Amino acid sequence: MTEPSTTVTTIADGIARISWTGEEPIDVIRHNVVAALADHARVEALVDPDDEGAQRAATWSGLRREGVMRGVTVDGAPVDRIVYARLATDTPLHEPEGFRALLNSFLPRKRAIGQMLVRDRDGRVLLCHLTYKTDWDLPGGVVEVNESPRVAVGREIKEELGLDIAPGGLVLADWLPAWSGWDDAVCLVFDGGTHDAALTETIVREAREIRTAEFCTPAQVRDRCADFTARRIEAALANVDAGRGPSYTESGR
Template sequence: MTQEPTTEQTVAHTVAEGVARLSWAPDEPVDVVRREVAAALATHARVEALVDPDDEAAQRVATWSGMRREGIMRGVTVDGSPVDRIVYARLASDVPVHEPEGFRALLNSFLPRKRAIAQLLARDTDDRVLLCQLTYKQDWDLPGGVVEVGESPHVAVAREVEEELGLTLPAGPLVLTDWLPPWSGWDDALCLVFDGGAHDASVLEQVVRQEREIRSAEFCTLEQVDERCADFTARRVRSALAGLRGDGPAYTESGR
């Protein structure tokens, strides 16, 4: 059994004020667990379960009993050894699952989430590309950043450019969607590159760097892009420029 503690039936234990933790036997029907969730919420504000990430059956029971997936609790001690557990929980204040909003919230809790990055392809009148030298890595990159939860990527890229460079550069149409595979501790992500327009090189005189993240900003030739950027970034820049001309792909993976 993947729950703590192993039992012969569904049991709710009070683990903190207003919090009940549920465990159940491996073959316990979902409707039994669902009833125990409701019973526990009659006397607790929260009912939760800790589920083994390798136990898909227990994950299904937790979900269809009405508990939302909240995340991974790392290093939980079970039988003297640290293990990871998925935290599922339901609050007494949650919208009932039989109502559309409650059902959507339940689905939303376990469906995949993908990180989005918004970048701006801004050029000068000599077709050089605006790049930023970053403080937290050696290679250069297009201006932009991570899209916040609930934020439009189109809004995010303009916000990031203003925060990092002090420039107001409206974002134009999307020119490239580039998928980035998992790498060096990062989950995979979608990088959305927007047309940043062509500007006089003197626009750099208006830059006010966010010194915590930006060392410098410069319009660069494609040769400099290849020298200064990671290979996948250089490929993304070239693919985005081709998309801007109308003879490139709309979608790439690591710039390819």
């Protein structure tokens, strides 16, 4: 049986890499991290994604999770490794901010998408034909880090269509499972109100992302959109038409 041991190696100017074998006590790993930071600006560890024990040890020794490095060569073969690190400038763990930052580094995060349901007086829905996919979708986009979903959808409408439409209330929360290279996400649909059909004449397209934007009938929505998008729009319309509050769906169901 391999005896527990910890190794600290300087791999670049100001950067140390720490590794351990066996069931090394967390206190020992933590002590080595602190000692290494006396002479280095950064201490990092590369941890096997399948080794949950090593991931726990990295975390509770004070190393923050930074992401996954793909294709690292180990014993001549490419493998993935989770990168954990601590900087000399990080807030100490005994302070609340430091502990919260540690937790924040490894707790799950979920992508959020903000979209707007904009209709004309005939009940048609504003759809965008995007440059990077064949199907049509509601106007909107991904919520940036530390951005309100409501602010995000207003920003996206302004940037991509040149429209100043204040987002109304939430109409629908739709969860999208992981699909075709995408992680799962939550799509929040906000009410964009009812407008004259001539609204489309004022659109200024962001040509890199928007081919065209049109008001579409329910039949055109089903024909032009992916099935889950069509279901989402139909669910959002049902809520608005019934005058009820937002509902929750999964892929529009």
